[in-house]
Amino acid sequence: MAFGQHGAEVTEKGTTVHDEEKMDAAKIIMEHVLDNHEFHLAEIGGHTVSIPLPIILYSPQRGFNAFMSSRFEHGHAQYGGYKMVNDKVVPVDENGNVDESVSVMDFSLTRNVVQMFIAVLLLLLVMINVAKKYKANGTSKAPSGFQNAVEPVITFVRDEVGKPNLGSKYEKYMPYLLSVFFFILINNLIGLIPGSANVTGNIAFTLVLAFISMIVILISTNSHFWGHIFWPPGVPFFVKVILIPVEFAGIFIKPIALMIRLFANMVAGHIVIICFIALIFIFGAMNIGAGLGFSPLSLAFTVFIYFIEILVAFIQAFIFTNLTAVFIGQAFETGHVDHNEQPHDPHPTHDHREKEYAL
Known part of the structure; x- marks a missing residue:
């Protein structure tokens, strides 16, 4: 489970400045609560350990396509004309930009x-x-x-x-x-x-x-x-x-x-x-x-x-x-039934009728 990341930036003079990215607790919580295209197990040495799941897509323009979610490299790569944006598969063009002209139906097994x-x-x-x-x-x-x-x-x-x-x-x-x-x-x-x-x-x-x-x-x-x-x-x-x-x-x-x-x-x-x-x-x-x-x-x-x-x-x-x-x-209007009550006799005897009339 990764809670912090380190980045590096090269300045104009050629020196490298390391910047520690602050932990976004809200983002981490939502990632673990919401659905995903993989089972995230751990983060070891900067490498994610996970079980990828099948991506199954159909587009009227591009047809049927199926592959494993590991092809997206946790959102850092694109594959088959698609990429992962906020855990959602979207079609992209050759330059990696979202292609609004392509519609896609996602049948993936999350x-x-x-x-x-x-x-x-x-x-x-x-x-x-x-x-x-x-x-x-x-x-x-x-x-x-x-x-x-x-x-x-x-x-x-x-x-x-x-x-x-x-x-x-x-x-x-x-x-x-x-x-x-x-x-x-x-x-x-x-x-x-x-x-x-x-x-x-x-x-x-x-x-x-x-x-x-x-x-x-x-x-x-x-x-x-x-x-x-x-x-x-x-x-x-x-x-x-x-x-x-x-x-x-x-x-x-x-x-x-x-x-x-x-x-x-x-x-x-x-x-x-x-x-x-x-x-x-x-x-x-x-x-x-x-x-x-x-x-x-x-x-x-x-x-x-x-x-x-x-x-x-x-x-x-x-x-x-x-x-x-x-x-x-x-x-069906049963409510709470008293299971100790005696069942109603559809054909009461003479004594039963006398008791009912007395009541």
């Missing part, structure tokens, strides 16, 4: 995309492995190995998220709720590995998840739900005029809240960790002794926040899943 594929693969491997054990042993054999670790989590989501919010319909939505929970959790945990991407800290990722949840919520609605939206019962007409736009806006505000909550919480933790590490180099730029003296304190806070982020990874996966279940439950 680190966020690659990491999502990895998360999906891990999710499939884990769940298929657990399903095979259940299929082979059923409930006759106690769970073992990784199955023993996953089963309590599945039970927790079922008992604490599905049943309280969805009532008797919880089984219908459990596949979606479990998929969302584990997909977010896996991406959260992978994002804590140094050099990886913070996928859940990307607003586009949380936007898609929130949009899918909104579709599930809308599919679960009924006429009773829409009746309360467009003609709230039991309120005066002049209140309805104000309430109807608010209720209608709530349809979109709920998924937006899901999107922003997950994005903000996951990106904040990564920024805090990078800031604590950057403080070492900021103090070191002022005074070597100050940098060395602050290092143990900075590292201690970094480790503390890192363990907090592991807890946050589980909490945010749970909150997103739980709020999704709450909104789905509100869509």
Whole structure:
């Protein structure tokens, strides 16, 4: 990880003046939080150690082109009529200037995309492995190995998220709720590995998840739900005029809240960790002794926040899943169901009818 660079300038007299470029903490933080075309691992001896990713481009003027991002030499070179500007691939002419006459569509596999594929693969491997054990042993054999670790989590989501919010319909939505929970959790945990991407800290990722949840919520609605939206019962007409736009806006505000909550919480933790590490180099730029003296304190806070982020990874996966279940439950007016209540008898006996009349 490079926090400082040294440059050299040749004067008219032929002497060389070395200039130390000041560290731009904001730029470094954004580079580590935003998406990229490579997995940046470290900076050793002025050389960047990274894993390049495929650049896949299509231009109506230049056709299809595919190559590795290492061809751009971290933004210092151009290749195939393209160059990297602020981590964005742009077409250039022979002189290296941006060619506005050429349009290009970028289908490159960025680190966020690659990491999502990895998360999906891990999710499939884990769940298929657990399903095979259940299929082979059923409930006759106690769970073992990784199955023993996953089963309590599945039970927790079922008992604490599905049943309280969805009532008797919880089984219908459990596949979606479990998929969302584990997909977010896996991406959260992978994002804590140094050099990886913070996928859940990307607003586009949380936007898609929130949009899918909104579709599930809308599919679960009924006429009773829409009746309360467009003609709230039991309120005066002049209140309805104000309430109807608010209720209608709530349809979109709920998924937006899901999107922003997950994005903000996951990106904040990564920024805090990078800031604590950057403080070492900021103090070191002022005074070597100050940098060395602050290092143990900075590292201690970094480790503390890192363990907090592991807890946050589980909490945010749970909150997103739980709020999704709450909104789905509100869509078909289940609310919080009391599971201890006796089921309603569609054909009550004479004694039951007498009790009902007495009440």
